[in-house]
Amino acid sequence: METIKNDIVNGITEGLKTKFVEGFKWLSITIIDSSYIICLSVAMVGLLFYLSGYKKGAKAVTISLITFFVLQAIKGLYI
Secondary structure, rough: HHHHHHHHHHHHHHHHHHHHHHHHHHHHHHHHHHHHHHHHHHHHHHHHHHOOOOOOHHHHHHHHHHHHHHHHHHHHHEE
16 A cells, blocks of 8 residues: 555656656746847847947947857757
């Protein structure tokens, strides 16, 4: 009787782990796929700020590009 109970608990636990990992992977890939438009928008706004005289706008452009490249590298690990 104890083995049946353990088998049921282990089955439920493994099922939840699998679904959690699959859901996290799906969410990560979805965010990474949409990162192009997000990073591009941030970079363009930062560039506009820089061109209008706000010097910290250049940092937004740089950070946005670095973030995009890092996210694409992470995407390469999933595929």
